[in-house]
Amino acid sequence: MTVSDLTAPAQDYLKMIWSATEWSESPITVGAMAERMGVKPSTVSDGIRRLAKQGLVTHAPYGSIELTDAGREHAVEMVRRHRLLETFLVQILGYGWDEVHEEAEVLEHAVSATMIRRIDELLEHPTRDPHGDPIPSPGGLPNPPEGVRLAAADPDRPVTITRISDADPDMLRYFAELGLAPDTQLTVRAHRPYADITTIHLDGREVDIDLGSSAAEAIWVVGN
Amino acid sequence: MTVSDLTAPAQDYLKMIWSATEWSESPITVGAMAERMGVKPSTVSDGIRRLAKQGLVTHAPYGSIELTDAGREHAVEMVRRHRLLETFLVQILGYGWDEVHEEAEVLEHAVSATMIRRIDELLEHPTRDPHGDPIPSPGGLPNPPEGVRLAAADPDRPVTITRISDADPDMLRYFAELGLAPDTQLTVRAHRPYADITTIHLDGREVDIDLGSSAAEAIWVVGN
DNA sequence: CCTGAATGTTAGACTGACCTAACGGGAGTG
DNA sequence: CACTCCCGTTAGGTCAGTCTAACATTCAGG
The missing domain is CATH 2.30.30.90 (Ferrous iron transport protein A (FeoA))
Structure with missing residues (x-):
């Protein structure tokens, strides 16, 4: 299964769960996810249940939400896409570094693996996005945070x-x-x-x- | 209402209905639309009914499918997006002119109006896509066909x-x-x-x- | 002009994503 | 120790998009 087989919200959930642990240890809550995605908590609760059914997260009711290995793999792929796209939008299309986030948020669900590869090549394999975030290598892990x-x-x-x-x-x-x-x-x-x-x-x-x-x-x- | 308020299949239907009349007079059939989108005719029939309810097409059962003015506007906007994206993929990302169609087909539903504007500027307002198709001006009509x-x-x-x-x-x-x-x-x-x-x-x-x-x-x- | 093949539509079911409303669990406070 | 409040979950509803299966219409050939 590749990341493109997942629905856009599912990809977003995985990315958010992963992102929560990138810069701090505290795991994300259902409420915070609902807030960030602009939906009601019940919707997120639903979505998490579906992800659990697909073996991408583990979650006992009222318990913490954890990515499985498969889930983490998809999450990192989405983060890679997001950050490469942000870099692309700034360097090639002349966006300001403060206005690329929303555009990348949508595009990351639409671009093909081929396009990501071509962008990576065009930009000569960048390692940081315009906000300074590390860009994970294909299929790999992001560089450890610094500072x-x-x-x-x-x-x-x-x-x-x-x-x-x-x-x-x-x-x-x-x-x-x-x-x-x-x-x-x-x-x-x-x-x-x-x-x-x-x-x-x-x-x-x-x-x-x-x-x-x-x-x-x-x-x-x-x-x- | 802007084109982004429509679902991706709805945008596809409009584009296909419009495209059918670009190079020939014969209007498109439900079966042909189903075939091209890779879905069953019943699905298209359903979708057309929804579009009619939104006032984007006129359609009597078993009758012909016609775009309303609003529908045509959205359709042309999608065609503009598609052709600009194809041109962009070839000129900036080095795609072959024979491999851009599917990528553009997905991207056209995801890019913002801002991104389309920036692409248009970067390419210096191209008038033809890599297949030679005319690129409609923003909000306007495509150049008439030639040849x-x-x-x-x-x-x-x-x-x-x-x-x-x-x-x-x-x-x-x-x-x-x-x-x-x-x-x-x-x-x-x-x-x-x-x-x-x-x-x-x-x-x-x-x-x-x-x-x-x-x-x-x-x-x-x-x-x- | 009738009839049958081709085409289109409707009915009924499923899924994911969303909502509101009602309910349940857990943690801190009186 | 119980209660309350916050948060999360479940229940039940809607909508778009898809399917299969059954039904309707059209039109061309006989």
């Missing part, structure tokens, strides 16, 4: 942005406006714990920027 | 291929092998009426080629 969340970065040490979570398109547009993008260099001024605010300074800029915790959690940095 | 079918071309007069129907992928591959493509120059040697064979000579080739009627109907030529 720490901005919210956990040491103050006063120059760092470079390595990835920005593409989960929230509005946040991406906001970051793009501020000039925060992969490869941007900055220094954390300070963390204010109870206000949940991280103050950063962009190299060559006048003013400092205050980021809330959702923003500071979405940006990964690595020391220069 | 005659090979089966109806005068013998002994040098002509150039202007379009090749993309309806049958196997036939396209066969043409590609023979060296028959848009812009190929040739001369019709003779038509043999009762054998339904057209003999042609490709400029600069040793041997003549015999084509059956389905092939000679699928190729359009124009005098040099």
Whole structure:
């Protein structure tokens, strides 16, 4: 069975379950999946049951949701497609890095394996997408993540942005406006714990920027 | 309502109904649609009924199928998408002109209006797809067809291929092998009426080629 | 003009995806 | 320790798309 035999929602479920464990350990909940896909929890519950029947996830009622090996394989294939497509849209079609997510979300269900191969060749086998996320090799595993969340970065040490979570398109547009993008260099001024605010300074800029915790959690940095 | 509000099969039905009248007058039959989409006639009958309910086609039981103005608009939009995508796949991703049809068939349902616009710009507003078919302008009508079918071309007069129907992928591959493509120059040697064979000579080739009627109907030529 | 083959339609069933509404389980609080 | 509230699940409904099987229509040949 190849990934193209699955329905688009099924592919989305697998990808989301896998993605939940890419940057943190906590497994995803039915509610969170419903929220992200814009459907009701009952719909997701239904879908998970179907996936379990196909042997792609294991799930006991009210229990945690885990991918089987087969499920993980399909999930990684979808992630590969998504990230290659994002890279393609930016490099070939001139999209902004903050506007490719939704387009890739649809295209990933439509492109053939042949087209993915040709895109990979045209782009000369890229390893990171426009947000800095690693692109899994065909049939393989993604490169391990690198860096720490901005919210956990040491103050006063120059760092470079390595990835920005593409989960929230509005946040991406906001970051793009501020000039925060992969490869941007900055220094954390300070963390204010109870206000949940991280103050950063962009190299060559006048003013400092205050980021809330959702923003500071979405940006990964690595020391220069 | 935009074309993206329709289901993929609905978009396909509209496109096929429209396409049937592009190169000949005879309207399409339910059976032919079923055949081309690889489904049973009852499925198409059902689908047509749904389209009629949405005001996109007019259809009395056992009667002919006609597009309404709204239906035609959607159909032309799908044809534009299809042909732009085919051109894109050949020019940017290096597909052969004989292998783009199926890929475009799927992609046309997935790409956004934005992506179509960007592709159109990247290709500098092409007017013909790789098979020589006219690409309708946005919201507009396709350029009128040009040329005659090979089966109806005068013998002994040098002509150039202007379009090749993309309806049958196997036939396209066969043409590609023979060296028959848009812009190929040739001369019709003779038509043999009762054998339904057209003999042609490709400029600069040793041997003549015999084509059956389905092939000679699928190729359009124009005098040099 | 009748009739039968070819073609199209309807009926009834299934699946996946969605919904709303009702119900069940589990975790923290009084 | 029980209760309550949140979350997830189940039940039951709708819709599009598909099928098979049965039925209807049309038209061309006899």
